Amino acid sequence: MSDIFEKVKAIVIEQLGVEADEVRMEASFEDLNADSLDIVELVMALEEEFDIEIPDEDAEKIKTIGQAVDYIKQNK
Amino acid sequence: MKLPELRIGHLVAKVPIVQGGMAIRVSTAPLAAAVANQGGIGVIAITGMTVDEIRREIRLARQLSSGIIGVNCLFAAREFATLVKTAIEEGIDLVISGAGFSRDMFQWGKESGTPIVPIVSSARLAKIAKKMGAAAVVVEGKEAGGHLGTDESMKKIVPEVVAAVDLPVIAAGGIIDGRDIVDAFKLGAQGVQMATRFVASDESGAAPEFKEVYLKATHDDVVLIDSPVGLPGRGLKNPFWHKMENGEDIKPRSCNNCLKECTRRFCIVEALDRAQKGDMERGLVFSGEYVERIKDVLPVKTIFERLLQEVEACD
Numbered sequence: 497m498s499d500i501f502e503k504v505k506a507i508v509i510e511q512l513g514v515e516a517d518e519v520r521m522e523a524s525f526e527d528l529n530a531d532s533l534d535i536v537e538l539v540m541a542l543e544e545e546f547d548i549e550i551p552d553e554d555a556e557k558i559k560t561i562g563q564a565v566d567y568i569k570q571n572k
Numbered sequence: 573m574k575l576p577e578l579r580i581g582h583l584v585a586k587v588p589i590v591q592g593g594m595a596i597r598v599s600t601a602p603l604a605a606a607v608a609n610q611g612g613i614g615v616i617a618i619t620g621m622t623v624d625e626i627r628r629e630i631r632l633a634r635q636l637s638s639g640i641i642g643v644n645c646l647f648a649a650r651e652f653a654t655l656v657k658t659a660i661e662e663g664i665d666l667v668i669s670g671a672g673f674s675r676d677m678f679q680w681g682k683e684s685g686t687p688i689v690p691i692v693s694s695a696r697l698a699k700i701a702k703k704m705g706a707a708a709v710v711v712e713g714k715e716a717g718g719h720l721g722t723d724e725s726m727k728k729i730v731p732e733v734v735a736a737v738d739l740p741v742i743a744a745g746g747i748i749d750g751r752d753i754v755d756a757f758k759l760g761a762q763g764v765q766m767a768t769r770f771v772a773s774d775e776s777g778a779a780p781e782f783k784e785v786y787l788k789a790t791h792d793d794v795v796l797i798d799s800p801v802g803l804p805g806r807g808l809k810n811p812f813w814h815k816m817e818n819g820e821d822i823k824p825r826s827c828n829n830c831l832k833e834c835t836r837r838f839c840i841v842e843a844l845d846r847a848q849k850g851d852m853e854r855g856l857v858f859s860g861e862y863v864e865r866i867k868d869v870l871p872v873k874t875i876f877e878r879l880l881q882e883v884e885a886c887d
């Protein structure tokens with residue numbers, strides 16, 4: 497779990513250019529100032545990192561870092 | 573100038589003109605088939621249609637033309653996946669998507685061998701599209717009619733996209749005559765998508781009243797509307813627009829949740845549907861920025877002949 501969080505965190509920092517301490521489980525992508533394209537790119541990076549497929553419908557439901565981590569945990 | 577063919581995946585259009593998809597029911601089988609018969613790419617707008625209607629429209633278009641027929645669907649539609657998959661099942665030649673970005677559709681395209689062409693408004697999204705497997709991109713600028721993804725001119729974005737991705741680039745927004753087509757090609761486009769010009773054709777699904785409003789429109793009539801989809805939309809001033817401006821209650825009486833997200837300020841499907849049927853009081857008339865340059869309603873064949881003559885007359 498923490499391992500997944502750390503990997504997600506690293507990707508979020510790189511993709512969104514935010515500070516490490518902003519990337520908390522409860523932080524939403526909106527809080528992190530991600531626009532719709534940022535989110536598409538982020539989801540693509542997560543798919544690559546964790547070797548999973550995140551369909552549109554699921555991706556639309558992922559609004560926070562915590563939800564992304566949970567999704568990856570459940571679908572890996 | 574002589575226009576080259578337009579290649580999208582395995583498809584080859586003799587004339588590199590795509591007729592832009594226009595919901596609700598402004599571009600249906602008769603218009604798409606007429607464009608395909610001229611060697612262009614005809615597009616049926618399937619947003620707001622039922623599955624049965626999509627099947628009927630595609631079959632009708634196939635009866636009317638053996639040319640290239642595509643569908644256009646807005647990703648913002650809740651039923652996007654069902655609608656697009658239905659069109660693919662019917663053997664549609666290509667899928668063009670607007671208002672949002674689906675990643676899943678590229679997989680459906682791969683499985684069925686259907687070229688997928690997203691509408692993009694930036695080099696950044698074009699790069700994502702390329703990575704996902706797009707066969708081409710439509711680059712739409714702020715001059716376009718309907719929902720807009722940018723406030724920048726097509727003339728600025730097209731060269732940026734051409735430089736960023738190795739894909740056929742189809743320029744859209746504000747292309748009315750042959751000179752505009754030549755200008756777009758000079759910017760590096762390999763095709764153009766035109767919609768407003770085709771609204772004012774005999775074959776379009778817009779009511780005669782809708783076409784009449786187009787012929788009378790001046791530059792000052794063209795406005796941006798705050799669409800409940802969450803994007804600005806380009807259209808024309810009319811009584812419905814005045815109501816919106818005056819903050820009158822135009823909230824929908826009923827709702828079937830047709831959009832993934834909707835502000836519910838008014839019902840966009842109902843407003844567009846009314847306009848298509850000729851209710852110029854309560855309908856919302858989408859239109860491109862340069863509608864004032866259209867002076868006549870013509871058969872698609874004549875529109876093509878004129879465009880090609882105008883193109884030929886340019887260097």
Ligand SMILES: Cc1cc2nc3c(=O)[nH]c(=O)nc-3n(C[C@H](O)[C@H](O)[C@H](O)COP(=O)(O)O)c2cc1C
Nearest residue numbers: 592593594595670716717718745746766767768860
């Ligand atoms: C009446 C009308 C309806 C439209 N509906 C759609 C639509 O359903 N989906 C879409 O992707 N674009 C839609 N558009 C945008 C066109 O497909 C096209 O890209 C754009 O209007 C091009 O600019 P032009 O009208 O200046 O040629 C619409 C445009 C108009 C004028």
